[in-house]
Amino acid sequence: MHEAQDDGARAVSTTPEGSPTVAPPDLGAALSVRGLWKRFGDTVAVQGASLDVPAGSFYGLVGPNGAGKTTTLSMATGLLRPDHGSVHVLGEDLWASPDAVKRRLGVLPDGVRLFDRLTGRELVTYAGLLRGMDRATVVERTDELLEAFDLTGDAGKLVVDYSAGMTKKIALASALIHAPRVLVLDEPFEAVDPVSAANIRDILRNFVASGGTVVVSSHVMDLVQRMCDHVAVVANGFVLAQGTVDDVRSGSSLEDRFVELVGGRQVSEGLQWLRS
């Protein structure tokens, strides 16, 4: 166990005072998160989250609005320093050696500003060069990624002028250019049209089939049930259930199980003014 540090490059503690001791990380997992905590002022966004994402799995993270999914994924990918807890990616401590670990990670963050005064082609190229890749490989892969995401025709347009779905796709292309082994994607299908979504699903399935690991957060239970083999359900900063999709849904649909776990369905007698 380590102490929390101001320097994000250093390890952080796994057990805040008074919380139960967490199990050691699974060093064989693609992603092993232990006892993550994050507080924003009076709001405790994540309260001791522990997750094990098996290598080679397609892992879904689901939960209601404000459950702590983005905060958890941000801490699990080195974008946000946890107050407490540890993150291991493919057996390596993320917060102890972030530069080395991030080389193996591809991240699609939610709501993070892109360099949107670049064209789509420039943005993907920049992502590759930033990773230290040689220019010829970057040029070749950028062309292939633009094609795969159906953005070749818009490659010369500024990202600021892209639609929401196009922006999502160019950010995803930028996350893939260095051929990471673990992909963490926050809401990758949000605002994406059905044809593009099917193409992205194919890309991700092939990635998993070749030994990669994908973690996606999504609100679309049907999609998670069809696409993922493992799932975690989070609410109020807690992990309520995790495991294989079949184990978690235990005979119900994932959507029914989600509602059962999370609660909150209300037949409202309010909003009378809407029913005139």
Ligand SMILES: Nc1ncnc2c1ncn2[C@@H]1O[C@H](COP(=O)(O)OP(=O)(O)OP(=O)(O)O)[C@@H](O)[C@H]1O
């Ligand atoms: N930077 C921040 N400052 C203050 N509060 C924050 C911040 N980021 C998140 N929160 C709060 O933390 C909680 C968890 O937010 P988070 O964005 O992680 O949820 P989420 O599960 O991703 O939600 P959604 O499904 O709506 O995207 C919420 O109560 C949110 O208001």
